[in-house]
Every structure is written in C-alpha cells, then in structure tokens.
Amino acid sequence: MATFTLNGDNVTVEAEPNAPLLWVVREHLGLTGTKFGCGAGQCGACTVHVDGASTYACLTPVSAVEGRQVTTIEGLSEDGTHPLQQAWIDEEVPQCGYCQPGQIMRAADLLANNPQPNREEIVTHMSTNICRCGTYTRIVRAIERAAEEAGNEA
C-alpha cells in the first residue's frame, strides 16, 4: 500500500512497495499518458515529476514516493494549456507522439528552474529523452518559444 499525491489528489494504491511507479500510475490508476519505453532509465518516455523534479517512473519504486507529490502529463496543467503544451501544438512537434509526454515533462522541469535557457542548456537537459521519429529540431524550437513567450509576459 502506498499513499501519495498524484496531480494534486491524495491517492492510496494497493501495490507492492517495489512496484515501479510507472505501472502503478499507468495500470493501477489508469493514467496512461506516462509511457513505457525501456524500463531502464535510458529513454525518458516515463518521465514524471516527483516534488517537481524529473524522475524516471520506471526506476522509481512506489514506496519511494510515499507522502510525496507526483505530477504526470495529465496533471501538468488543468486543461492541456501549459505554455510548453501550447508551444508543442504551435510548433507541431509530435509525430507518433509516444515520447512526447516524457519530453514535455522533462522540458517543464528545465523551464521551472531555468526560465531562459540557451540552446546548449536545452540540448544538454533534453539528451536523456529519445525521440525515434526525430522531432528534436522542433522540440528545441518549442522550448525556445515557450521560454520566449513566458519572458514576454514577465
């Protein structure tokens, strides 16, 4: 049994302490936006935030998030309008789309800590996440766009 906060709600799940957070979120709780890609911390498809920090859900036992705040792509914004999600639509980033929830969660962590990253910082930060469709050019553009628009508002 594990109790934690998921996208702002308290949840209690009957799962083994060692059950990966990935499967708990996806299959026990039905939030399938978080993806399984490798199960080995190699691809970033499973990226969620634990207390605001990008975390591989595939390598995180559910016991490790006891009492902590977990955010998935479904909880990044109320209605899919996080500046990054909007930028992802405006730049038409996704192809197959399978890697994109993880990419967006990873990018959100970057902008939260570094609102105006330069290109090298973006590329370094995002190098944990694979996109086999090759949307990398647009990922960079979308992050730059979101950062720029946030900068304009500030």
Next chain:
Amino acid sequence: MKRNDTLTGQPMTGMSAASREAIASSGGSKASNESSGASGGLATRRDFIQGVGVTLTVGATGVIGACSMPSGDSDDPGAPASGPAANDAVTPNAWVSIGADDTITIQFGATEMGQGSMTSVPLVLAEEMDADWDNVRVETVSRHDPTYGNPMAFGYYGFPIMYTAGSAALRGYFNAMRQAGAQARRFLLDAAATQLGVPVEELSTQPSRVVHAASGQTLSYGQIAAAAEVPGSLPEVPESEYKPRSEYRYLGTDVPRIDVPAKVDGSAEYGIDVQIPGMVYASVLRAPVEGEEPMQVDDSAARAIPGVTDVVTLPYGVAVVGETVEGTIWGKNALQVTWSENSRFRDTDQARDLDEYEARARDLDFSTGNPLWQDVGDIDPAFRSADRVIEAVFRSEPAYHAQMEPLSATASVSADGLSAEVWVSTQTQSLTAMAAADLLETDVDRITVHAMYIGGGYGRRAEYRQKDVEDALLLSRELGRPVKVIWSREDDVRDGIFRPLAAQYLRAALDADGQVTALHQRVATPSVLSFMNEPRWGLSRNRDGISMNGAQTTRYSIPNIRAEHVMVDRCSRLAAWRGVATSYTRFANESLIDEIAHTVGSDPLQFRLDLTRDDPAAQSVLEEVAQMADWSQPREGTSLGVALSDYGGASVSAGIAEVSVNQETGVITVHRYWMAIDAGFIVSPRNTEAQMEGNIVYGISSALKERISVNAGSVDQSNFHDYPVMRINEMPEIQTRALPSDSPPSGVGELGLATTGPAIANAVFAATGVRLRELPMTPERVLAALQEASA
C-alpha cells in the same frame, strides 16, 4: 541461460489490482452491404456501422474526443431506412457520412503512426467535398475490408488490403478520396436542387453549405442530409470535374494535424494503453533462440509471486499471467525453463555469415535462379569492351526499428474460440485480422481490429504474423478472458525482426571518355518477404521488393544495367525497415557513383548532374540542394558529400552532409544536413518538413551507430544502452526544402533516408581520401579504414 528484464525487484505481499475504467469497447461489426465501394450504394447512417479504433473530432478547439464509442446510430428498428426529413445521417458512399447535425464523418483506412496521414488523407476528401474541416470526425476502420484497402496494395492479394507502409497512404488513397468527396458533393448539390426547387446548375458550395446565389438561399450539408431522398447508387464523377488546385482551401496549407493535441496532453491512446474490463496481464518468456521450445518449466517461484494467477506454456515460450503488470514481469524473471536447443540458428556467426554472403555476391557464376531485379540493355559486352572497370563490395549489418512503443496487444476471444476483438498498434488492420483468423481457424469477418495510435511503426508492425497479437489471442482463448500482453524492451530487441544482413558486389564499366556504360549490382541478402509475409511472398513471383528496393538504377542515364538478388539463407528474423532496403542498396550504389566521379576526376555533384541529364526532377533536387549547401564554397575542417535517391517511383530526393572526422578517435560528426525533394503536390507542407527531418535523423542514426548482431542464434543487443540511437545532443543542423510540383502526391514518409548513409560516406572520402564501405560507420571501422589506408 537466464537474462532478466529490467524492472525487476522482489515483490512483497498483499497486492491487488485496482479497479479500472473501460476506455475502449467493442462496437465493430460488418459493414453494411451497401457500403461496398466508393461508387457503391447509399445507406443511412444506421446501416453504416463503424468499429472503434482511433476516432477524432476536429473542432474549433482541436480534438475533443478520441477512441470514442460509435454514436449516432439510430436505435429505433422501426425507423425508415430513408426518406424525406427522417435521416440522422446519410452516407453517399463508404467513405463519408453526413449528419443532420452537420457533423461529417470520414472513414480512414490506414493507421496513424506519426506520418500524419490521419489528417492528410481525410483532408483530401473534405477538400473535394467542400466540407468544413472543423466539423469533421475521422474514424479509423477497425476490421479487414477491401472497400477501405489502399488501392496501391492491390497486387499483393488480388484485392486491396489496408496496409500502411511504403509511404503509400496519401499516394494510394489520393484519388479514392477525391472521388468520394466529389461524389458526396454532387449528391448534396442534386438533393439541394430538389429541396430548393432550383436547377442544380445555379448552385455552388461553400464549406459544408450549398448556396443559391440568385435567391440568396442556403442550406447546410446537415440540413440537406436530413431531408435527402436517397437514390440507389451514385455515378462516378469524372476527374475533369474535380476541384481545380487553384480553388483548394485546405490542401497545400498548414492545416494542423488532428492527432497533435491528444499527443501533448497524454490522452492519445496507443495499443499499450488499452484497458478492458476483466482483463489480465501477461508477460511471455520467449525462447532465446528462434525456433526452440520450452522442454521443462519450473514455475514454482513464479507462481508464488503475489498477483500471478497462471503460467501457460506456449509453443515458443512461457507466459506468466496475473493481475498486475509488475507481478507478471517478476514472475517471468522467476521462471526456470529448459529449452530444446535444436535450432539451426545456433550455428549463426554474424562475421562468418557476412563473409559467406560476400563470397556469394562476388561469385559472378553463382545465381539463386530468381528473376533479375533489373535488366536494361546488356551489360556483358559493355564489361568486355570497357576501358576501365571499377568494382567494390559493400556490407551492412542488421538494424532494429527501435520504435518507442514496445510491442503490446490486447485480445478478447469468444467462448467458442471463433471470434475475437484485438486492440493493437498495427500498420495493417487487414493482415492483423487475416492472420488472427488463420490462427483461430475462423473467418476473417469474425475478427475486429481496433487500430490504435502507433508509437512508431517503421515496418515493425506490418508483418503478417504479429507475435504480440498471437500471444494475446492464444492466451485469451486459453484463459477465457481478455488478456493484455506487454513486451519488455528486451523482448522487443531480442525477438526483433530486422533489416537483413547484406553484402553487395558492384561494378561499373567505363569507356575511354569516362562515360559509364554499364552498372551491375549483386545484392546477397535473404528474402525478407518470404519471412514477414508468406502469403504475399507466394504471389510475388520470386521477386522480393522488401529485400531489393533501391537496387534498381532509374534516374541515371546508363545504357546497360543489371541488378540481381542473390537470395541467401537468413540468419535472423526479418522485416521491412524505414526506407525498406534503400538504406543499404543506395549506400552501395550512391557510394560507387561517387567513387566513379572521383576516379574520372569529376566533381561528384556535377557528375550526377551529367548522369541525370534525362531526368529533370532529379536534376532539380540536385541543383536545389547544392544551392542550399553552397556546394562549391570551400570550408575549413569539414567536407561535403552528396547522394541522390528516389523512393516509391515518383518521389526523388537529394541530400548533402557536412562532416568532420576525428582521426584519433574515428568519430564522424555530421554538422549539417541539407535535403531537397520532389514528392509531387505537397498536401501538408509543415508535416512534409517534419517527415524529411525524421528521415534524416533516422538515417544518420542508423548509418553511424545502429547495429544488431546475431550469434549462436541470439541477438546480442537488448536495450538502448547497447543499441544506441541518435539523441538531441547529437543533432546536426537540418535544412529541408520541398520543390513545388503539379504531379500527384508521391510520398514523403521514407523519402531521403537513403541519402544519409552515402552522403556521409562520400563526405568522409572528401575529408580523408578513405572510402567507408560498411554500415554502420562506427569509430572502430573508421579507424581501421584510416589505418589500412596509411599502411
């Protein structure tokens, strides 16, 4: 031998599956008899039954529903099938239904795997029909039905199948969509003329509206549909009456892809996301060597794991079934299995096997008796009288698709074992259904295939026998309940189906003026088609387009050409791969062309321009890409290489790579990549650019580092740590351009990938004077080639 998958860990106690909501459900049944073709009869919406796969509504705010239940079918069995003022909806043909509420529903016969066809294909129909795209729903057809087959996939079976491959979705459906849309528009005009009591010649259309300019009256398509008299059948609209391109509202503009919003908020449903009431999970321990069987199974430890409910022995492995995914993975890793150890693949040794392929390719007297792949003129006299002959051998190792979504399928087989519903990311509803029917020994009409969003295809999900589907069907039949099987990444790699191992011998004859008089390409590689799709192979007259695609020379004016498939035994499982065979066939012939250019002292770009003198499209892309890259500008520390490649016949691309080579480490860095294409009329410019970028990334990634090796029957790689693919920090700068064209759309999903390998190798030659003739071009191989050259 026991290799644990990742995601292990010791389970504790007391787990139970949380209840879960059903998010996809049944709904498919047979198409109405009336919906038998684009020019077939009419049916009201109540007869027009669609299954559920991916269904999307386009609206002002984008997507508002995905994978919904079918809706709108009248549940009043007494309602008249047609008649005035009584229709919920009418379906002028099999492709489109017009609702009284102005919703227009378009059937999509392909599947969406990132290429954007789910937008571009229905958009063609909407354009021709003059439908308001904001009120269009797109439904993915969820059964095998030749009505919705891709006309380009006709020849394989004698009827069109639904098969999303070969960059043929838009290309293949283009005319069918135009006809269906034109026919629907004609029907609406005629019905409106009757309803308004005016001559049809006085009517015109605006998006989803018929207008009578003289009187100012207008009717929405929904109003017309509600009151339409439904004739028995509709005539074909002649092509001369199609909308002229100058009047297009949508095609050729950047209409947003309809799948994108759901892909950024996490709601898009892929095969792996399906959850069905009452389902259980399964993980399958697969034989480590192809063709072997479990002999002895000790499942006591597996059964002791909480959540594990069953262990089922399959012909090719052992399945652990349970209430949680993690329980089945732990259970799988706890199995002790003895395998039969009698497979012929135990003899595989990739280095030796490739040497044997090479010996066969080089031996001009050796033939496997299958017909020549290409035979133009007569090469023999040309080689006998040649002033010079240039020859070379090219080798390439297997490559893996590495699609981001590992295989997964969910199946629910009926109690009698003769009907099934399958939920899966598939590139082909038809083959999935046909193979499922074969497996269950039932009729294909009894199989529903919910074609979900695909987390990357590239050929991984286009084979006849899809093993994830087979797992789920066998287990569901055995257990009498829905089963969802998820493959680990390790399963996906070790039980992968690969681009084949290949060795190629090429030679070119030159006359005294340095003109190429003959080209000969012998490709020693197994038959992919006979493995990935036996029924189609049976109909292919021993010509394997999956193994040989790209070995033909069609753009260069060379009078004598011969291309041969030296059909050798396979050493691994096989599949089509992105670009099919062009990544290795064009690596060979475009490297050789470069070699010839240097040998005769010609600039490699100018040499290609001379050779393409009879092919204006090829010349245009070469000239364009040369301009984009500023080809003749000398650079410091980097070098350029060029390559030309067509795909699927009409589409042609040229690419230029700018590289540097680290002579100490052997690492090749691609700094920039330029690509120009001619792919006919570009329906979706922004998406076309995305496809070009994707091809460049996939191509460079594989050319530089991707390699599968099979030794003693086992795949040596298992996950992204030992099968690395390109990451964002390795990206070159990319610039692409699609040339304007009035020809029909000719496909962009794989176009240009094949330029990457040879363009890089040619640039490396320009930089170092050393020819790289083996894929992938790893640092070790580069160092070895540099050392050999300096020795």
